[in-house]
Amino acid sequence: MTVRKVLRMGDARLLRSSEEVTAFDSNELHELLVDMRDTMQALDGVGLAAPQIGVNLRVVIFGVESNPRYPDAEFVPETVLINPIITPLAQTKEDGWEGCLSVPGMRGLVPRFTNLRYQGRDEFGALIDRTATGFHARVVQHECDHLDGFLYPMRIVDMRNFGFSSELFPDDNLQDD
Numbered sequence: 001m002t003v004r005k006v007l008r009m010g011d012a013r014l015l016r017s018s019e020e021v022t023a024f025d026s027n028e029l030h031e032l033l034v035d036m037r038d039t040m041q042a043l044d045g046v047g048l049a050a051p052q053i054g055v056n057l058r059v060v061i062f063g064v065e066s067n068p069r070y071p072d073a074e075f076v077p078e079t080v081l082i083n084p085i086i087t088p089l090a091q092t093k094e095d096g097w098e099g100c101l102s103v104p105g106m107r108g109l110v111p112r113f114t115n116l117r118y119q120g121r122d123e124f125g126a127l128i129d130r131t132a133t134g135f136h137a138r139v140v141q142h143e144c145d146h147l148d149g150f151l152y153p154m155r156i157v158d159m160r161n162f163g164f165s166s167e168l169f170p171d172d173n174l175q176d177d
Helices: 027-042 134-147
Strands: 047-049 059-064 076-088 093-100 103-113 115-121 127-133 162-164
Touching: 027 047, 027 059, 047 134, 059 134, 076 134, 093 134, 103 134, 115 134, 127 134
Parallel strands: none
Antiparallel strands: 047 059, 059 076, 076 115, 093 103, 103 162, 115 127
């Protein structure tokens, strides 16, 4: 098990646009994905982007059955998504509280599209083409933002809705992100 260090907000590497993956089903890619899964699971994440561990590639993973950081989260299928393309299926957005392993201990109210289509490849190069709504759509957008150098605080409309989890939700006993 290899748990990698997660870069934190302020590290310039998180602000870069990531490079497309051109070689699928390689040892290097499989090793990256093992490290990403180990890191995400060790930190109770619901998703992780390669740039968060210092790898400048368009690779994200996500999925949740149950998670102490998001106790009310709906099921999201475990997914490896490479070179993603996101297409909103409606212009409707919904505000929701987000946290991030790269912004530990904080939460913010972020508007996201409620209904979208995402396309890309899995680690073997097979096409992925899905639609998502609700929390699933939020997670996809959050993780894919990392590939273009965006962290969720950059999406917050009203900075009064951004702060430390322990202050915003003192009764929820949320772990530090």
